[in-house]
Structures are given as structure tokens and as C-alpha cells.
Amino acid sequence: MAGFKDKTKKREYGEGKKPGIDLVFKGINYDIGERSILKDVSGIAKQGDMLAVMGPSGSGKTTLLNVVAGRIVADSGEISLSGQPISKRMRKKMCYVLQQDIFYSNLTLRQTLTYTALLRLPEKMPKKEKIRRVEEIVDALDLRKCLDTIIGDVFQRGLSGGEQKRANIANEILTDPMLMLLDEPTSGLDSNTACNLMKIMKSYTQVNNKTVMTTIHQPSSQIYHLFDRVLLMTEGQVAYFGEGSKILSFFSSVGLECSMNYNPADFILEKVNEEKDVQDAILEAANKLRDSEDWPVELHHDYKTKQLAICDKMTSGKINEAYNIDEVKLTMEATTEKDTIKDSTSGKALAVPVTEFDDKTQEQYDDANSMLNDNEKWVTSWWTQYSVLTRRNLFQAKDRILSKFNIIQTMFLALLTSLFWFQMPRTEATLKDRIGLIFFTSIYFGFFSIIDAITAFPEDRAVVNKERSSGAYRLSAYFFAKMSSEIPLIIAQPLVFVSIVFWVAGLNGVTAYFGDLAVIILGAITAQGFGLIFGASFKIFKMSFVAGTMFMLFNVLAGGFYTVNLPYWIGWIKYLSVVLYVYNIQITYEFTNAPPVLCVGGNLTSFPECLNPNVTSIDQSEYLQSISIGWPLWAMHLALFVFLLVSRTTAYLILRFKSTRIG
Numbered sequence: 001m002a003g004f005k006d007k008t009k010k011r012e013y014g015e016g017k018k019p020g021i022d023l024v025f026k027g028i029n030y031d032i033g034e035r036s037i038l039k040d041v042s043g044i045a046k047q048g049d050m051l052a053v054m055g056p057s058g059s060g061k062t063t064l065l066n067v068v069a070g071r072i073v074a075d076s077g078e079i080s081l082s083g084q085p086i087s088k089r090m091r092k093k094m095c096y097v098l099q100q101d102i103f104y105s106n107l108t109l110r111q112t113l114t115y116t117a118l119l120r121l122p123e124k125m126p127k128k129e130k131i132r133r134v135e136e137i138v139d140a141l142d143l144r145k146c147l148d149t150i151i152g153d154v155f156q157r158g159l160s161g162g163e164q165k166r167a168n169i170a171n172e173i174l175t176d177p178m179l180m181l182l183d184e185p186t187s188g189l190d191s192n193t194a195c196n197l198m199k200i201m202k203s204y205t206q207v208n209n210k211t212v213m214t215t216i217h218q219p220s221s222q223i224y225h226l227f228d229r230v231l232l233m234t235e236g237q238v239a240y241f242g243e244g245s246k247i248l249s250f251f252s253s254v255g256l257e258c259s260m261n262y263n264p265a266d267f268i269l270e271k272v273n274e275e276k277d278v279q280d281a282i283l284e285a286a287n288k289l290r291d292s293e294d295w296p297v298e299l300h301h302d303y304k305t306k307q308l309a310i311c312d313k314m315t316s317g318k319i320n321e322a323y324n325i326d327e328v329k330l331t332m333e334a335t336t337e338k339d340t341i342k343d344s345t346s347g348k349a350l351a352v353p354v355t356e357f358d359d360k361t362q363e364q365y366d367d368a369n370s371m372l373n374d375n376e377k378w379v380t381s382w383w384t385q386y387s388v389l390t391r392r393n394l395f396q397a398k399d400r401i402l403s404k405f406n407i408i409q410t411m412f413l414a415l416l417t418s419l420f421w422f423q424m425p426r427t428e429a430t431l432k433d434r435i436g437l438i439f440f441t442s443i444y445f446g447f448f449s450i451i452d453a454i455t456a457f458p459e460d461r462a463v464v465n466k467e468r469s470s471g472a473y474r475l476s477a478y479f480f481a482k483m484s485s486e487i488p489l490i491i492a493q494p495l496v497f498v499s500i501v502f503w504v505a506g507l508n509g510v511t512a513y514f515g516d517l518a519v520i521i522l523g524a525i526t527a528q529g530f531g532l533i534f535g536a537s538f539k540i541f542k543m544s545f546v547a548g549t550m551f552m553l554f555n556v557l558a559g560g561f562y563t564v565n566l567p568y569w570i571g572w573i574k575y576l577s578v579v580l581y582v583y584n585i586q587i588t589y590e591f592t593n594a595p596p597v598l599c600v601g602g603n604l605t606s607f608p609e610c611l612n613p614n615v616t617s618i619d620q621s622e623y624l625q626s627i628s629i630g631w632p633l634w635a636m637h638l639a640l641f642v643f644l645l646v647s648r649t650t651a652y653l654i655l656r657f658k659s660t661r662i663g
């Protein structure tokens with residue numbers, strides 16, 4: 001793999017490498033209830049290196065990764081990046097590649113990466129540069145041949161498992177993070193694909209001076225030898241931390257010998273899984289290791305204060321003064337141990353990694369600090385986030401809302417409805433059919449929108465949660481983008497349906513056509529807002545679905561078609577039905593300024609005025625009065641707008657504050 005450098009950087013250092021960061025986590029403890037999940041876990045991942053976190057299932061690997069990523073707050077312990085306590089802002093310099101590959105399944109890899117680049121690379125970087133970065137990463141991770149393949153899911157084939165893993169990593173490293181946290185990147189891959197992936201990662205890490213911490217289950221020996229350091233865990237404790245190459249001699253010191261040609265990874269995992277006395281012996285030896293020469297200085301108990309004193313000077317730009325801190329009386333023994341600063345009195349190592357404090361070193365520190373302390377909360381403006389998300393959502397939702405299946409369904413229903421209500425004569429005899437058709441159109445698109453919003457939500461929630469936890473964009477940008485991008489798609493189907501059915505059935509003229517169309521669309525958009533509420537309120541899809549269906553059934557029952565005269569004590573409830581307003585607006589258009597509705601002859605009529613031989617048509621305004629709530633059109637439209645506003649605002653607030661929320 002050809003490595004790639006960030007050409008946007010002004011300076012390069014040493015052997016052409018950018019300054020990287022060292023991750024140190026020390027004394028991490030984390031309990032859930034009575035159970036200790038992590039016990040005094042410490043380790044280091046250095047720039048240009050890969051740290052493997054290994055251990056049996058349930059030993060706490062993912063939990064540790066979550067703690068480092070800031071997704072879980074540890075009960076105690078310290079985490080620092082290049083000597084500085086880790087902060088929320090610094091976490092933007094890291095990426096977390098989840099075990100699951102979470103993407104919009106119907107976007108191609110090119111679209112997925114491009115949208116990520118536009119969302120997560122700095123506003124000031126030109127678009128051309130962002131695209132170039134996508135291209136570089138695609139080559140680096142050997143993804144070019146599948147750039148135009150959709151991501152896919154269980155329903156539609158797309159990228160292969162290995163390609164999805166690489167796509168997942170590519171998507172995260174686009175932002176050029178300094179620290180990469182990978183959770184089981186090889187899970188589900190065959191050994192060859194897994195090995196290729198890890199080789200690619202190794203090369204990328206070295207060439208670009210990145211820091212990698214990865215959990216891994218049972219690596220092959222080829223993969224195992226790619227790791228610089230290994231943190232072996234058992235039951236939440238450190239069973240070994242140190243260079244991967246020294247692990248067998250560590251086990252040998254406990255009397256556990258690995259036979260030749262045996263995969264060291266298999267061997268160590270077998271041993272930490274053995275009976276309690278073997279485990280205890282390993283843990284005891286691991287504890288002793290903490291007092292040995294091999295134990296990194298950064299993990300010593302007294303390291304923090306001294307390190308911080310030096311760091312304070314360094315971060316305030318006074319590197320040379322760091323040498324002269326009285327309390328610690330530093331001397332640099334560059335000739336014998338080039339990379340270590342030592343306490344002159346005790347001779348104990350205090351800090352790494354400076355060999356010479358010249359101008360170049362000062363620059364490196366300036367750069368590393370400016371990278372870590374980047375104060376921008378968002379890398380792109382609200383408007384950029386909104387417009388990129390709108391485009392992405394439009395593309396992504398188009399295939400869903402205007403899927404072949406939905407188009408066939410709408411066309412089929414339009415055909416069926418047209419046949420059932422074909423050219424109704426405008427007579428008293430067809431009044432029931434006429435209002436039946438109007439009621440059907442009032443509810444159909446409401447159902448359609450609410451169910452669509454609920455079914456689309458789980459995928460949305462997963463992707464947006466992932467992206468928002470890496471600080472990609474604001475919730476409001478996502479929310480407004482979702483609303484505005486789906487409106488044209490929601491309009492498309494009622495437009496086709498009403499344009500066919502209205503005229504074939506013979507409803508009332510041009511004004512009623514536009515009025516009906518507008519109110520059906522308004523009802524559908526409002527129903528979508530309620531769909532969002534149910535999608536956001538429940539983690540379990542089935543519950544959202546049941547809640548959405550019950551809500552729509554309530555709307556239908558209280559919609560004014562089945563029940564006009566409710567008992568007085570519950571009559572108010574109908575005003576909570578969105579369908580009531582959509583239906584009433586439509587019947588108002590149908591029976592106002594309309595051609596006459598002819599009486600049926602003789603005693604068959606239900607209208608007393610039709611018994612008068614001089615009267616040929618019914619009084620439509622009186623009829624309308626008898627079947628409607630009698631509100632003026634403007635008031636009913638206003639009520640619908642209030643519902644629209646309330647549903648959208650509630651959905652937003654639920655997303656913002658509920659625990660199942662996005663972001």
C-alpha cells in the first residue's frame with residue numbers, strides 16, 4: 001500500500017512524518033453495580049505503533065476502548081494524550097471504528113465517503129482537496145474497485161464483508177485522526193482478508209505516524225506480529241502489558257512455555273483461560289512487571305505531577321524552561337538513553353520523548369498542541385452541515401420513499417380507486433360513495449407517511465448516533481435537513497394519486513383539486529412528524545410500529561366519517577385527530593361552489609326538500625353542515641399547521657433529550 005501524506009500540512013518533520021500523539025491510560029477502574037468490569041488497567045499506545053488489546057470474551061476489551069473513546073466514564077483513572085489530560089475537544093482528534101459497519105445501505109461507497117468528507121473535513125479546506133483526500137484513502141485501503149458499489153445490507157447485496165470493514169475504517173480515517181480506536185476490525189473476516197486489512201493498517205499507521213489501539217479476538221500469528229504492544233486482559237485485569245515480542249518470555253517466567261511454531265496469540269489466550277491458579281500466577285507476574293525496568297515511565301505512579309510540570313512549560317511554549325524546573329532537577333542523558341529525561345537525584349526516568357530541544361522540536365510541540373487544543377466545536381458551519389445532509393438524505397430517502405414497490409403500490413391503488421369510483425354521477429345516490437372516497441384519501445397518505453417515518457428510523461438512528469458521537473454535525477442541522485429533504489419526496493405520491501383519482505372519480509372542479517392536494521400533502525407531512533415521534537420514543541421497532549398504528553387508528557375513528565355525533569363528554573377528543581381536519585377541509589371543498597347534487601326521485605330520497613317536485617337538487621351547504629365540524633377553511637388549515645408544528649417540535653425535543661435519542 002502506498003502511504004499518503006497530508007499535503008495540507010505546512011511543515012513535515014524528521015523522516016517526513018507529522019508529529020503524532022501518545023496515548024496513556026493509567027489505573028482505569030470501572031464497575032457496573034457490584035461487578036468490577038475494569039480493575040486498575042493501564043497501558044500506552046505510542047505514535048506510529050499499534051497496540052492490541054486481547055483477552056477472552058467478556059474480559060473488558062470493548063469496555064476499555066469505550067472508556068478511552070469517552071463513551072463510558074470510568075470510576076477512576078487517568079487518560080492523557082501526549083501528556084495532556086484528555087478533553088472533549090481532543091476526542092475530535094481520535095476516531096472510533098465500531099465493530100458493526102453502520103452506513104446507509106443504499107448509498108454507494110463513493111457517496112458515503114464523499115458526504116463524510118464534506119461533513120467532517122474543515123470548512124476552509126477546498127472541496128477539491130476533500131475529494132482528493134477521499135481518493136487517497138480509497139487507494140490506501142484498496143477500495144477503488146468497489147467505489148461505485150452500494151454498501152448493501154441483508155436485503156440487497158453490496159460490498160463484501162472485508163470491503164465493508166475497510167469502508168468503515170476509511171470513513172473514520174478521512175478526518176486524519178491522530179489516534180484510531182478499532183473494535184474488533186477483523187471480526188467476521190476470513191484469515192487472509194483479516195491479515196491484509198491489518199497489514200494495511202500497520203503500514204498506514206507507520207507511514208502517517210498514527211497511534212492505533214485495537215481490540216482483537218484471536219489473531220493469526222502473522223497478524224499478532226504486526227502489533228508493537230499487547231495488552232492482555234482477563235476478567236477486567238491486566239494479564240500482560242508490554243512489547244508483543246516479549247510476551248512469550250513473560251509467560252515463560254511464570255513457567256508457561258509455548259512450543260515452537262505455535263501461534264503465540266492462541267497460546268496466551270489459552271493460558272489466561274485456564275484454571276484459577278494459572279490465571280492468578282499470570283496476574284501476579286503481571287503485577288510484578290509494573291515494578292520492573294520494562295514498565296513504561298509514563299505509567300509510574302509519580303509520573304503525572306512531574307510530567308504535568310514539564311508539560312505546562314512546554315504547552316506554554318517554554319520548552320527550554322522545562323529543563324530547569326527546580327523541584328525535579330532534570331538532566332538529560334541524551335548520550336546513553338537518548339529518549340529519556342531523568343530525575344538527577346533519583347536517576348529515575350521522568351519523561352519521553354525529547355532528544356534535543358531545538359527549534360524543530362519546538363515546532364513539533366507547537367503543532368501537536370495546536371492540533372490537540374483546536375477549539376472549534378464544529379469543523380463545518382451549520383449551513384454546510386444542513387446542505388450536505390439535505391443532499392445525502394434526499395438521495396438516501398429517494399430510494400426508500402420512491403422505491404419501485406411504493407410506486408407500484410400507489411399506482412395500483414390509484415387504479416383500483418379509479419375503477420371503484422369511476423365517474424360518479426353527482427346525485428344524492430352517490431353521496432356516501434363520494435365522502436367515502438374523500439375519507440379514504442384523507443387517511444391513506446397519513447398511514448403511508450407515519451409508517452415510512454417509523455420504518456426508516458432505526459437505520460437513521462444508528463448512522464446519526466455514530467456520526468454525532470464523533471462530533472460530525474449538530475442535531476438541528478440533521479433534523480432540518482431530514483424535514484426539508486423528504487418533503488419533495490412525500491409530495492410526489494399524493495400528487496400522482498390525486499391527479500388521477502380526483503378527475504377519474506369526478507370530484508368538484510379545479511379549486512377543489514388544488515385544495516384537496518394541498519391538504520392531503522399537509523396531512524402527510526404532519527403524520528410524518530408523528531412517525532418521527534414514535535420512532536424516536538422507542539428503541540424497539542415493534543413498539544414504535546404498534547404505537548404508530550394505534551395513533552393512526554385513533555385518527556381514523558375520530559376523523560368524523562364513522563362517528564359524527566360522539567357522546568358529549570368525549571366529543572372534544574375528535575379535535576385531536578389530524579384526519580378530522582384533512583377530511584373536513586376536503587368535504588368543504590367538495591360541497592362549496594359546486595355543481596348541483598341531483599335528488600333521486602320519489603320516496604327514495606333522504607332529503608325532505610327533494611320531496612318538493614320543484615326542487616331537483618339537494619341543499620349542499622345544509623348537507624355539509626350535517627356531516628362536518630362546521631369550521632371555516634382557514635381555521636381548519638390553522639389547526640393542521642399547529643399539529644405540524646407541535647409534532648415536529650416534539651420529535652426534535654425527544655431526539656434531543658430522550659435516552660434513546662440521536663446524539
Ligand SMILES: Nc1ncnc2c1ncn2[C@@H]1O[C@H](COP(=O)(O)OP(=O)(O)OP(=O)(O)O)[C@@H](O)[C@H]1O
Nearest residue numbers: 032037055056057058059060061062063064215217
Ligand atoms: N451494561 C452492562 N451491564 C452489565 N454488564 C455489562 C454491561 N456492559 C458490559 N458488561 C459486562 O462487562 C464485561 C466486559 O464486557 P466487554 O464487552 O468489554 O467484553 P469484551 O472483552 O469486549 O468481550 P467480547 O470479546 O466478547 O466482545 C462482560 O462480562 C459484560 O457482560
